[in-house]
Amino acid sequence: MEYVVLNGEIIERYQAKIDVEDRGYQFGDGVYEVIRVYNGIMFTGREHLERLVSSAEKIGMKLGWTIEELESLFNTLIKKNGIGTGIVYMQVTRGTSPRNHAFPPAGVSQTLVAYTRDMQRPxxxxxxxxxxxxxxxxxxxxxxxxxxxxxxxxxxxxxxxxxxxxxxxxxxxxxxxxxxxxxxxxxxxxxxxxxxxxxxxxxxxxxxxxxxxxxxxxxxxxxxxxxxxxxxxxxxxxxxxxxxxxxxxxxxxxxxxxxxxxxxxxxxxxxxxxxxxxxxxxxxxxxx
CATH class of the missing domain: 3.20.10.10 (D-amino Acid Aminotransferase, subunit A, domain 2)
Incomplete structure (x- = not known):
């Protein structure tokens, strides 16, 4: 069984669904990070998550999750998926809203997705x-x-x-x-x-x-x-x-x-x- 993160919850992968009007899909309106995992531990995880926050701020988006919340989520995801050597991929978009180039109205929730993958060192x-x-x-x-x-x-x-x-x-x-x-x-x-x-x-x-x-x-x-x-x-x-x-x-x-x-x-x-x-x-x- 493989698990993913969707909007702060860890669920089975087959349950994860993203709306077709998500702004990440429509505009690429979002930011992402990839964190290396060795021995089941995120390497420079804090630095990656700090950069995720910074990238979001640079596009006028304040993340709806704290670094500590994300660390906890991803550490749990790594353990549930049994990742020893691999990666955690995450992305946050500006959410789902009727297609419009301008930012969506206040109150639209961001979309957070994350998954793990086994990946040996090259x-x-x-x-x-x-x-x-x-x-x-x-x-x-x-x-x-x-x-x-x-x-x-x-x-x-x-x-x-x-x-x-x-x-x-x-x-x-x-x-x-x-x-x-x-x-x-x-x-x-x-x-x-x-x-x-x-x-x-x-x-x-x-x-x-x-x-x-x-x-x-x-x-x-x-x-x-x-x-x-x-x-x-x-x-x-x-x-x-x-x-x-x-x-x-x-x-x-x-x-x-x-x-x-x-x-x-x-x-x-x-x-x-x-x-x-x-x-x-x-x-x-x-x-x-």
């Missing part, structure tokens, strides 16, 4: 790295909001998939912003560079965690715009996201990164990140 990608491509960043100008509107990301990710690649590195003009579903880190002469956390990127929780780990462990970390030329000349490239963790990128548009293998700084970042996972969630199985 061990092969972590060990061997992935291939990537470059793609124009055609998204809107508020990428700092984790909204349900992801068509630009989807088209870029599909372009990567059709090229036999894992990720698309997005650029506005010559400036690299982020991946279609990840943040990008280039390493040059031992320093980690990443795009500043402004409206052109999502300030990833993995990105924030990595920044703290670098600063605590003497790894130079610089928030600075860099170009496609800088990317292609990097010694190493890594991508970071909730499900990708810290994954080496070993090829861009058919060109090898460095010597075409994961580099030493990326390996150190992976070690630091796994240590942080284990600090929060307990020891990870070797093949998890």
């Amino acid at each position: 061990m092969n990608n972590l060990a061997n790295g992935v291939k990537t491509i470059l793609a124009e960043d055609i998204r809107w100008l508020r990428c700092d909001i984790k909204s349900l509107n992801l068509l630009g990301n989807i088209l870029a990710k599909q372009k990567a998939a059709e090229a036999g690649c894992y990720e698309a590195f997005l650029h506005r003009g010559e400036t690299i912003t982020e991946g279609s579903s990840s943040n990008i880190f280039i390493i040059k002469d031992g320093t980690v560079y990443t795009h500043p956390a402004n409206n052109f990127i999502l300030n990833g929780i993995t990105r924030q965690t990595l920044e703290k780990l670098c600063k605590a462990n003497g790894v130079p970390f610089v928030e600075k715009e860099f170009t496609t030329a800088d990317l292609l000349a990097a010694d190493e490239i890594a991508i970071g996201s909730t499900t990708s963790e810290i994954t080496p990128a070993v090829e861009v548009d058919g060109q090898p990164v460095g010597n075409g293998e994961p580099g030493p700084v990326t390996r150190k970042l992976q070690t630091l990140f796994q240590q942080e996972i284990e600090r929060q969630c307990g020891t990870l199985a070797v093949n998890s």
